[in-house]
Amino acid sequence: xxxxxxxxxxxxxxxxxxxxxxxxxxxxxxxxxxxxxxxxxxxxxxxxxxxxxxxxxxxxxxxxxxxxxxxxxxxxxxxxxxxxxxxxxxxxxxxxxxxxxxxxxxxxxxxxxxxxxxxxxxxxxxxxxxxxxxxxxxxxxxxxxxxxxxxxxxxxxxxxxxxxxxxxxxxxxxxxxxxxxxxxxxxxxxxxxxxxxxxxxxxxxxxxxxxxxxxxxxxxxxxxxxxxxxxxxxxxxxxxxxxxxxxxxxxxxxxxxxxxxxxxxxxxxxxxxxxxxxxxxxxxxxxxxxxxxxxxxxxxxxxxxxxxxxxxxxxxxxxxxxxxxxxxxxxxxxxxxxxxxxxxxxxxxxxxxxxxxxxxxxxxxxxxxxxxxxxxxxxxxxxxxxxxxxxxxxxxxxxxxxxxxxxxxxxxxxxxxxxxxxxxxxxxxxxxxxxxxxxxxxxxxxxxxxxxxxxxxxxxxxxxxxxxxxxxxx
Amino acid sequence: xxxxxxxxxxxxxxxxxxxxxxxxxxxxxxxxxxxxxxxxxxxxxxxxxxxxxxxxxxxxxxxxxxxxxxxxxxxxxxxxxxxxxxxxxxxxxxxxxxxxxxxxxxxxxxxxxxxxxxxxxxxxxxxxxxxxxxxxxxxxxxxxxxxxxxxxxxxxxxxxxxxxxxxxxxxxxxxxxxxxxxxxxxx
Numbered sequence: 295x296x297x298x299x300x301x302x303x304x305x306x307x308x309x310x311x312x313x314x315x316x317x318x319x320x321x322x323x324x325x326x327x328x329x330x331x332x333x334x335x336x337x338x339x340x341x342x343x344x345x346x347x348x349x350x351x352x353x354x355x356x357x358x359x360x361x362x363x364x365x366x367x368x369x370x371x372x373x374x375x376x377x378x379x380x381x382x383x384x385x386x387x388x389x390x391x392x393x394x395x396x397x398x399x400x401x402x403x404x405x406x407x408x409x410x411x412x413x414x415x416x417x418x419x420x421x422x423x424x425x426x427x428x429x430x431x432x433x434x435x436x437x438x439x440x441x442x443x444x445x446x447x448x449x450x451x452x453x454x455x456x457x458x459x460x461x462x463x464x465x466x467x468x469x470x471x472x473x474x475x476x477x478x479x480x481x482x483x484x485x486x487x488x489x490x491x492x493x494x495x496x497x498x499x500x501x502x503x504x505x506x507x508x509x510x511x512x513x514x515x516x517x518x519x520x521x522x523x524x525x526x527x528x529x530x531x532x533x534x535x536x537x538x539x540x541x542x543x544x545x546x547x548x549x550x551x552x553x554x555x556x557x558x559x560x561x562x563x564x565x566x567x568x569x570x571x572x573x574x575x576x577x578x579x580x581x582x583x584x585x586x587x588x589x590x591x592x593x594x595x596x597x598x599x600x601x602x603x604x605x606x607x608x609x610x611x612x613x614x615x616x617x618x619x620x621x622x623x624x625x626x627x628x629x630x631x632x633x634x635x636x637x638x639x640x641x642x643x644x645x646x647x648x649x650x651x652x653x654x655x656x657x658x659x660x661x662x663x664x665x666x667x668x669x670x671x672x673x674x675x676x677x678x679x680x681x682x683x684x685x686x687x688x689x690x691x692x693x694x695x696x697x698x699x700x701x702x703x704x705x706x707x708x709x710x711x712x713x714x715x716x717x718x719x720x721x722x723x724x725x726x727x728x729x730x731x732x733x734x735x736x737x738x739x740x741x742x743x744x745x746x747x748x749x750x751x752x753x754x755x756x757x758x759x760x761x762x763x764x765x766x767x768x
Numbered sequence: 769x770x771x772x773x774x775x776x777x778x779x780x781x782x783x784x785x786x787x788x789x790x791x792x793x794x795x796x797x798x799x800x801x802x803x804x805x806x807x808x809x810x811x812x813x814x815x816x817x818x819x820x821x822x823x824x825x826x827x828x829x830x831x832x833x834x835x836x837x838x839x840x841x842x843x844x845x846x847x848x849x850x851x852x853x854x855x856x857x858x859x860x861x862x863x864x865x866x867x868x869x870x871x872x873x874x875x876x877x878x879x880x881x882x883x884x885x886x887x888x889x890x891x892x893x894x895x896x897x898x899x900x901x902x903x904x905x906x907x908x909x910x911x912x913x914x915x916x917x918x919x920x921x922x923x924x925x926x927x928x929x930x931x932x933x934x935x936x937x938x939x940x941x942x943x944x945x946x947x948x949x950x951x952x953x954x955x
Contacts, residue, residue, distance in 0.1 A: 356926060418822040456794040457926070563896075568887075
């Protein structure tokens with residue numbers, strides 16, 4: 295029984311490899327996603343003063359450092375037992391959504407659109423953002439600009455695009471100025487034009503991808519996300535809601551500090567990243583998904599007009615039930631981009647965001663603090679313990695990409711069984727295996743905060759484990 | 769440097785590779801933060817290997833390689849050596865590559881302590897460290913120059929986009945880049 299290895303998996307964040315076990319008929323029997331980086335944050339942060347945690351844990355990820363800064367600062371707010379000033383909450387919400395915008399733009403335009411627009415079977419040498427610049431210059435320009443708007447908002451608020459130090463325990467470092475407010479609102483208006491244009495373009499072409507939608511991780515799972523008090527889309531605060539595969543709510547409002555009552559993590563021998571599962575259902579039946587697809591499946595509404603119109607169109611894919619194909623993460627991401635821009639503008643329009651009081655100061659007043667938020671890729675949990683001197687004694691991080699580990703493995707198997715068929719395996723077949731991973735937009739530096747990396751390579755081994763074919767792209 | 773003279777040879781387009789080893793990808797994000805200048809960069813050179821493109825093997829004859837991240841596994845080690853052998857100019861790209869930075873914070877601990885914390889103490893199904901299809905961690909995380917010869921250091925966490933663009937432009941124009949005038953450790 296030969297094994298096919300795909301490595302490294304490209305156009306994703308981080309390091310991974312896929313192995314496919316083939317049978318003698320040239321069909322895929324088994325597939326595994328190996329995540330191959332492990333870093334040890336949960337251990338080496340022990341002993342550090344807790345106010346260092348936002349800056350330290352931001353270094354788990356350069357794509358979504360703001361998510362870590364937010365979840366970590368919220369855990370520190372909890373340790374300090376403070377309620378942070380309302381303007382600080384508003385400003386944190388804006389920077390969190392700015393990051394969602396830039397990260398979703400990166401995923402859609404820079405990483406996945408080469409597959410969608412140039413084709414899964416197109417020449418691998420130009421199937422990338424640079425090829426996109428040649429073939430679809432306007433779309434590439436839009437993608438670069440949309441990401442730039444998100445990054446620029448982060449930079450104007452936080453003084454730096456990647457790893458800003460502005461989000462701190464107790465709030466943010468400085469209030470908003472009138473000048474920056476005007477500048478950001480002008481960018482948002484331009485971003486909305488690009489986002490609506492892109493949404494319409496994608497909506498017009500999504501029907502062409504029926505085969506992909508039916509086979510790229512189309513499966514019944516649970517879905518988990520934060521929702522606000524009305525059950526609407528929420529990225530900064532709120533309670534955890536879980537729905538089953540039919541769309542019934544099975545957990546209506548889990549508080550951040552109680553996450554361990556619904557989530558446990560299993561270890562698989564083939565990956566450095568653990569596999570979280572819904573505890574009451576056990577492992578591996580407690581399979582759930584997080585991220586843009588899950589958030590739209592879990593929420594009642596977005597809560598902003600343009601995004602809600604798009605949400606209604608998104609839900610028409612699967613009336614009355616959750617949208618079950620991971621291929622539609624792309625679609626969900628575009629809906630969330632609309633939402634992020636609308637919500638940021640609402641927040642910036644409200645004069646309360648200008649208040650000069652933006653930071654609460656305190657020492658550690660509790661020994662445990664939990665921070666939760668929705669990162670671009672899904673629910674992010676930072677859980678810290680400190681001693682009476684404020685030194686970290688325990689850290690548990692449950693990362694968005696980690697939650698999707700089980701679902702990504704299932705999806706890789708589904709795609710591989712449908713598209714990868716021997717005896718001759720083509721490059722395009724294998725690119726589809728990678729493409730389903732791209733749907734989840736995994737962030738493996740994040741997922742491997744423990745120790746890790748995720749590459750993709752395909753090798754064929756015989757029964758004795760001897761390599762008979764290795765597929766490489768050059 | 770003669771390698772830069774070669775780069776200035778107009779007979780073919782310069783070939784650039786990028787790689788992320790043990791880091792957070794923030795340096796690559798800062799590279800993308802050159803925004804619309806990406807189009808200009810793409811008109812001057814070809815990106816032939818790295819996470820943004822689909823090549824699965826490291827090609828020969830690379831003019832310049834940006835190495836983000838520290839060396840943390842046997843896989844990182846071998847890849848760094850392969851890239852060095854195939855690259856005229858190798859740049860240590862960002863603080864993790866230059867110094868080990870945050871990834872090297874684990875160096876004060878034995879690997880067994882990390883494995884115990886991650887796969888036993890915080891797992892519902894305590895297990896040994898995964899071994900199937902994953903690389904081996906080195907017991908010390910190393911900066912890139914401790915494994916291969918580095919031609920240029922471009923520090924920063926991450927290096928600012930303008931510094932990255934300036935250094936790439938200088939190299940592509942055959943000029944001697946001066947990264948330490950543009951960025952510093954921790955920038």
